[in-house]
Amino acid sequence: MFTHILAPLDGSRLAEAAIPAVQFLSSRFQARITLLHMIEKNAPHRIHGQPHLNDAGAATLYLNDISTRYFSEMSSVSRHVHTTEVDNVAESITAHANELACDLIVMCSHGRGRALHLMLGSIAQKVIGLDIIPTLLIRPGDNDPFPVFLCRHLLVPLDGIPDHEQAIPAAVTLATTCSATIHLAMVIPRFTTLSGPMTVPSRFLPGTTSRMLEISAQNASAYLRGQAESLQRHGVDVITCIRRGDPASIIGGLAEQTQSDIIILATHGKSGMEAFWAGSVAHRVCSQYRIPILLIPIKQAGGIEENSAPDTLAS
Secondary structure, three states: OOOEEEEEOOOOOOHHHHHHHHHHHHHHHOOEEEEEEEEEOOOOOEEOOEEOOOOHHHHHHHHHHHHHHHOOOOOOEEEEEEEEEEOOHHHHHHHHHHHOOOOEEEEEOOOOOHHHHHHHOOHHHHHHHHOOOOEEEEOOOOOOOOOOOOOOEEEEEEOOOHHHHHHHHHHHHHHHHHOOEEEEEEEEOOHHHOOHHHHHHHHHOHHHHHHHHHHHHHHHHHHHHHHHHHHHOOOOEEEEEEEEOOHHHHHHHHHHHOOOOEEEEEEOOOOHHHHHHHOOHHHHHHHHOOOOEEEEEOEOOOOOEOOOOOOOOOO
């Protein structure tokens, strides 16, 4: 599934937090790697407290150094500096991913605190919002900005909506290639933890909404059991889990309890203020937790992107 990985780097140590994941995945999948640097128009002189690379020559030397230091001669590593200054770095990253036929973007997501990160978004969040190519987000640690990347346990939150099951094939590919366990989870909100489009009708129909949530909880067990049995027939180790409460908080807690190395979510790609007002679970998880998150763009049958499905777990 992953044959060509794009790794955008801005020259900062924080951005290099994505490198262990690129090393790991390229080794497991024998994937090609393209290290990418964009020359940003009117870029700041410093970024994340470090000099910002806005010179093509310096950027080329930097990518060459990254390739030599972190990737063996056996790795297929290309280096590309986009020398034309760009206004929209996120759009340029996704354009390069398409042009180079990359099937995975791996990048660091970092912001200045939860509130600013959630409301305004980083370049990584904007890349997600373009909703084109699977994107693995790596968050640097507080004390170790260069975290170890593993793939032993994968958490896949589901909600019964078929669109969101598009996260499953990626999870199966990772599980079979890396001998990982998949944790299928369903989080059924309680009446008091509803968010997004369900908030307004719940106020007018509290009794009906509560009954619907209870029915969803009862049906969740059979739904997950069916999903698990299907995966087990393909030789995948699967564990299921059902919880009640606020989806983003529960997902983060489950990831820690199951020692998950990656959370995999199908996403409609909302970002910034749109995701804030919609109560996007994917965006909240990205903003609040440091566990790597693999976001899979939701597409209709035939490969057309879908942006009109209900805003639930994976919006």
